[in-house]
Amino acid sequence: MAKAYDALIIGAGVVGNAIARELSRYRLNVGVLEKELDVGMGTSSRNSGVLHSGIHYKPGTMRAKLNVQGNELMKGLCRDLKVKIQYIGKLTVAQDQVDIETLEALKAQGETNGVPGLEIIDVEKMQQIQPGVGGIRALHSPTTGIICPYGLTIALADNARENGVNFHLSSEVTGILKTENGFQVKTAEGGFFETKVLINAAGLYSDAICRMLGLTEYAIYPCRGEYLILDKRLNGSLSVLIYPAPRKGGAGLGIHLTNTVDGNILIGPSNEYVDTADDYACTADIIDQLKKEGQELLPAISTSDFIRGFSGLRPKQTPPSVKGFKEFVIEARKDIPGFINLVGIESPGLTCSPAIALMVRDMVGEKISLEEKGNFVTERNGFPGSFHDLPEEEKADLVARDPDYGEIVCRCEQITKREILDAIENPLGSRTIAGIKYRSRAMMGRCQGGFCMPRIVQILEKDFGYRPEDYRLYSPDSYLFTGHVR
Amino acid sequence: MREMKRDLVIIGGGPAGLSAAAAARQVGCEDILLIERDRILGGILNQCIHDGFGLHRFGEALTGPEYAQRYIDKVNDAGIETLLGTIVLSMDHERKLTVSSRKGYTRIHAGAVVLAMGCRERTAGAISLPGTRPSGIYTAGAAQNFINLQNIMVGRRAVILGSGDIGLIMARRMTLEGAKVEAVFEILPYASGLPRNIQQCLNDYDIPLHLGTSVIEVHGKDRLSGVTVAEINHFQPVPGTERFVPCDTLLLSVGLIPENELSAGASVKMASGTSGAFVDDTFMTSIPGVFSCGNVLHVHDLVDHVSDEAALAGEFACRYLDGGIYRTDTPIAIEPKTGVRYVLPQQVSGKSDFTLSLRVTEPSRDRAVWVRDGDRKVARKKLVRLHPAEMIRIKVKKEKLETAGKLEVSVQ
Numbered sequence: 001m002a003k004a005y006d007a008l009i010i011g012a013g014v015v016g017n018a019i020a021r022e023l024s025r026y027r028l029n030v031g032v033l034e035k036e037l038d039v040g041m042g043t044s045s046r047n048s049g050v051l052h053s054g055i056h057y058k059p060g061t062m063r064a065k066l067n068v069q070g071n072e073l074m075k076g077l078c079r080d081l082k083v084k085i086q087y088i089g090k091l092t093v094a095q096d097q098v099d100i101e102t103l104e105a106l107k108a109q110g111e112t113n114g115v116p117g118l119e120i121i122d123v124e125k126m127q128q129i130q131p132g133v134g135g136i137r138a139l140h141s142p143t144t145g146i147i148c149p150y151g152l153t154i155a156l157a158d159n160a161r162e163n164g165v166n167f168h169l170s171s172e173v174t175g176i177l178k179t180e181n182g183f184q185v186k187t188a189e190g191g192f193f194e195t196k197v198l199i200n201a202a203g204l205y206s207d208a209i210c211r212m213l214g215l216t217e218y219a220i221y222p223c224r225g226e227y228l229i230l231d232k233r234l235n236g237s238l239s240v241l242i243y244p245a246p247r248k249g250g251a252g253l254g255i256h257l258t259n260t261v262d263g264n265i266l267i268g269p270s271n272e273y274v275d276t277a278d279d280y281a282c283t284a285d286i287i288d289q290l291k292k293e294g295q296e297l298l299p300a301i302s303t304s305d306f307i308r309g310f311s312g313l314r315p316k317q318t319p320p321s322v323k324g325f326k327e328f329v330i331e332a333r334k335d336i337p338g339f340i341n342l343v344g345i346e347s348p349g350l351t352c353s354p355a356i357a358l359m360v361r362d363m364v365g366e367k368i369s370l371e372e373k374g375n376f377v378t379e380r381n382g383f384p385g386s387f388h389d390l391p392e393e394e395k396a397d398l399v400a401r402d403p404d405y406g407e408i409v410c411r412c413e414q415i416t417k418r419e420i421l422d423a424i425e426n427p428l429g430s431r432t433i434a435g436i437k438y439r440s441r442a443m444m445g446r447c448q449g450g451f452c453m454p455r456i457v458q459i460l461e462k463d464f465g466y467r468p469e470d471y472r473l474y475s476p477d478s479y480l481f482t483g484h485v486r
Numbered sequence: 487m488r489e490m491k492r493d494l495v496i497i498g499g500g501p502a503g504l505s506a507a508a509a510a511r512q513v514g515c516e517d518i519l520l521i522e523r524d525r526i527l528g529g530i531l532n533q534c535i536h537d538g539f540g541l542h543r544f545g546e547a548l549t550g551p552e553y554a555q556r557y558i559d560k561v562n563d564a565g566i567e568t569l570l571g572t573i574v575l576s577m578d579h580e581r582k583l584t585v586s587s588r589k590g591y592t593r594i595h596a597g598a599v600v601l602a603m604g605c606r607e608r609t610a611g612a613i614s615l616p617g618t619r620p621s622g623i624y625t626a627g628a629a630q631n632f633i634n635l636q637n638i639m640v641g642r643r644a645v646i647l648g649s650g651d652i653g654l655i656m657a658r659r660m661t662l663e664g665a666k667v668e669a670v671f672e673i674l675p676y677a678s679g680l681p682r683n684i685q686q687c688l689n690d691y692d693i694p695l696h697l698g699t700s701v702i703e704v705h706g707k708d709r710l711s712g713v714t715v716a717e718i719n720h721f722q723p724v725p726g727t728e729r730f731v732p733c734d735t736l737l738l739s740v741g742l743i744p745e746n747e748l749s750a751g752a753s754v755k756m757a758s759g760t761s762g763a764f765v766d767d768t769f770m771t772s773i774p775g776v777f778s779c780g781n782v783l784h785v786h787d788l789v790d791h792v793s794d795e796a797a798l799a800g801e802f803a804c805r806y807l808d809g810g811i812y813r814t815d816t817p818i819a820i821e822p823k824t825g826v827r828y829v830l831p832q833q834v835s836g837k838s839d840f841t842l843s844l845r846v847t848e849p850s851r852d853r854a855v856w857v858r859d860g861d862r863k864v865a866r867k868k869l870v871r872l873h874p875a876e877m878i879r880i881k882v883k884k885e886k887l888e889t890a891g892k893l894e895v896s897v898q
Contacts, residue, residue, distance in 0.1 A: 280619065395591065408586055
C-alpha cells in the first residue's frame with residue numbers, strides 16, 4: 001500500500017525542512033523523504049553558519065531578493081524555534097583604492113537590494129568595532145549575522161513534525177513515476193509513496209532526482225570547503241565578521257575567520273571541486289594552509305587551539321572550467337505539473353531558506369488550495385540558547401525541579417544529562433551519536449567526546465536498552481562497537 | 487543557591503586528590519571537602535586493570551583499582567567529607583567555587599584549594615589527522631573505558647598511533663581480548679611510553695613498533711577501513727614510503743593535556759613547558775591558597791610520584807591555612823636549559839629543601855643533570871639512561887641556595 005501525501009519533499013536539509021515547516025501551517029498531508037539516518041547530514045550542517053546580508057548579489061536576481069528577505073525572516077523564526085542567532089555585523093575590508101571602489105559598488109548594490117544600515121567606515125570606526133583590524137576602509141553591514149546551521153535545520157524539522165509532517169528517514173529515492181494526478185515514488189528501502197505535489201530539495205543529489213523525471217539539463221558539481229574549528233579559549237577575539245574586499249579572479253568569498261554562536265571560531269572554507277557528492281575528507285595540504293592563513297589573520301591562535309576539522313560540499317551548477325555562481329533554480333515545472341524543482345541552492349541558501357519556503361508554498365498553492373489550520377504550533381519548546389547560557393539562579397531553579405539538569409555529562413561544553421536525554425528522545429526518532437552531538441553539543445568540545453562518549457554510551461545502554469551492536473556514528477554502516485568483550 | 491564554607495577543598499578524587507586529602511588530614515586539617523565528578527572515587531585508576539602500580543610506594547605490583555583502594559580507605563577511615571557525582575563549574579581568584587550535582591547548585595567558599603583534576607587525551611582533531619571521519623577512531627583511554635568498564639569491544643583489527651603508555655597498555659589489552667593489533671606507529675624516533683611497557687605490552691606479544699612513522703590519512707566512509715602510514719622526516723611524510731594498513735580500529739595515544747580550564751577561569755598563571763600551573767616549592771600557584779598537583783600540574787609516568795607530590799601539596803595547603811606559608815619577596819627562579827624540556831617547581835623560596843622534577847628533551851646515556859646557580863654547582867645527578875618518558879627527580883638542599891639568584895637545569 002502506498003503512503004499518500006498532498007506534498008512530498010525529497011531531502012531533509014535546511015531548505016526541505018523550511019518548506020515542510022511552512023506547509024505544515026495548512027490542512028495538507030506532508031511527507032519528507034531523507035536518505036540518511038537524520039536530517040541535515042549534508043550541506044546544511046557543513047558550512048560557516050553565516051547569515052548573509054545580501055550585498056553580494058546582482059539586483060533583480062532571485063538570490064538577492066531571497067537573501068534580504070530570508071535575513072529579515074530569520075529573526076522571528078529563530079526566536080520562535082529557539083535557535084541561536086546573533087546579528088553581529090560584518091566588515092568587508094579595503095586595503096587600497098581599488099578595494100575602496102569595490103566597497104562603494106557593493107554598498108550601492110546592497111542598497112538597491114534593500115540591505116539596511118550599510119555604511120563605509122574609516123580606520124577609527126573600524127578600530128572601535130574590531131580593535132587591531134587591518135585595512136584602510138571597510139563596508140559595515142550590520143544585518144550580517146551568525147546562526148547555528150544544524151540547530152536551525154533540526155528545529156525546523158522538529159516543529160514541522162509537531163505540526164503533523166511525517167519524516168521518513170533512511171528513505172533514499174530510487175525511482176519516480178509521473179502519474180495522471182501526481183507522482184509515485186519508490187525508495188531503496190522498499191518504501192512506496194504517492195503524492196500530488198513533489199518537491200525536489202535534494203541538494204547535492206538534486207540533479208539525480210531531476211534525471212529520474214527525465215530532466216537532463218541539470219548537473220551538480222560538488223565543490224568542497226574544508227574548515228578547522230578553534231578552541232573556545234579564543235572566544236571574544238572577534239566581535240564582528242571580517243572579510244577581504246572581493247577581488248577579480250577570486251573564488252568564493254575567500255578563507256576567513258567566522259565566529260560561531262557557540263563561541264568557537266572557524267577557519268575556512270577552502271574551495272576545491274571533488275568527484276563525488278559524499279567526499280567529506282579533510283586533506284593534509286589544506287589543513288596546513290588553513291592553519292597558516294588562520295594564524296596570519298589571528299596571531300593569538302596556538303597549535304593546541306585546533307580541535308577538529310570538517311568539510312562541506314557546495315552543490316554548484318558550474319563545472320570547474322566555468323567556476324563562479326549560477327542563479328538558483330526554483331521552479332514549478334510547467335512540463336511536469338506538480339513538480340517543484342530546486343537545484344543548486346548553494347551559499348547563501350541557509351539565509352534564503354525561510355524565503356525559499358514562502359516561494360515554494362505559493363507554488364504549491366497554485367496546484368492545491370491552501371487552507372490554514374487553526375492549531376498550528378509556532379513555537380518550539382526549550383531555551384532561547386542552551387541551558388549553559390542561562391543565568392546561574394535560573395539554572396539552580398531548574399536543577400531543583402529536575403535533577404538531570406544537575407548532572408554534567410559533557411564537561412567541556414557543560415552539557416547536562418537532561419539535555420542528552422532530550423537529544424536521544426528527539427521528535428524525529430533519530431538515534432545516532434552524531435544526532436545526539438548536533439542536538440545537545442555534547443562531544444563538540446575540546447576533548448571531542450573522550451570523556452563523555454563513554455557516559456553517553458552508558459546512558460543508551462541503561463535507559464534505552466542498547467546492545468553494543470546497536471550504536472551508530474551517523475550511518476547504517478558506521479557501527480561503533482563489535483559486541484561484548486566476553 | 488546553597489552556600490557552604492570549608493577550610494580545604496580538593497578538586498578531583500583521583501590519585502592526586504585522594505593523596506592530598508589523606509596527607510592534609512594527617513597533618514591536622516579538620517575541615518576538608520573532596521569533590522569528585524564521577525560516582526566513585528579513584529579517577530582513571532578504575533579503568534587501569536593491569537598491574538604495575540605501587541612498585542615504588544608500596545613495593546608491590548598492584549592493579550589500578552587496588553592502588554586507588556588503598557587511598558580511598560585512608561580517606562574514608564579518616565572520615566573525610568566527599569561529594570561524589572559533583573562537578574566544579576567555576577572557581578574565581580578568591581577561591582569561591584560553584585558546583586553542580588543532582589542535588590543542586592552550591593557555592594563553596596574555600597580557605598584553600600588543591601587542584602587535582604588530572605588530564606585529558608589529545609584527540610584526532612587536535613593532531614589534525616587528514617582523511618575521512620568514519621567510526622572506529624578512539625583515544626586509547628576511551629577504548630580502555632569501553633573494554634574494561636563497560637564490557638564493550640571497540641573493534642577487531644587495530645592500529646595504534648602514538649606510543650604513549652595508554653596506547654601500549656591497550657595494544658596488549660586488545661590482543662588479550664582477541665583482536666589483532668597490526669602495529670604501533672610513533673612519529674618520533676623514540677617511544678614516548680615507559681621502556682617496561684614496550685617490553686611487556688609489545689615485545690612480549692610480537693606487536694611491531696615503527697618509530698619515525700605516522701598515520702598520514704584515514705580511510706573509510708562509514709566505519710574505518712584502513713590507514714595510510716609513512717615514514718616521517720622533519721614532520722613531513724617521506725615520499726615513496728607510504729603504505730596502506732587495513733584496520734577497523736584506530737587507537738590514539740598521542741599525548742595527554744592537563745585539564746586546566748578551571749585554573750584558567752581563575753586566572754592562575756600557567757607554565758609553558760608543562761601546560762600546568764606555575765608553582766613554587768609548596769605547590770602553590772600564582773593565586774595564594776590555590777595549590778596544584780598530579781597530572782593537572784604536569785603529566786606523570788608513575789602514579790607513585792603523583793601520590794608523593796600530592797601528599798606534599800596537601801600538607802602545604804594545610805600549613806597555609808594555619809598561616810605557616812609566607813611568600814618570599816625574593817623567590818629563586820628555576821629554568822630549563824640545554825637538554826631539559828621542563829622543570830618543576832618553576833620557583834622556590836630557598837628556605838627549605840625541595841625535590842625538582844624534570845623531563846629531558848631526548849634520550850641519551852651516561853649523562854648528568856646539573857642544577858647550577860651561575861657557575862656554582864647546586865646539585866647533580868648522574869644517570870645511566872635518560873629518557874623523555876621517565877620523569878627525573880633531584881633533591882636540592884636549602885644550604886646550597888642561600889645566595890642563589892636563579893637556578894638553571896641542564897643535561898651534560
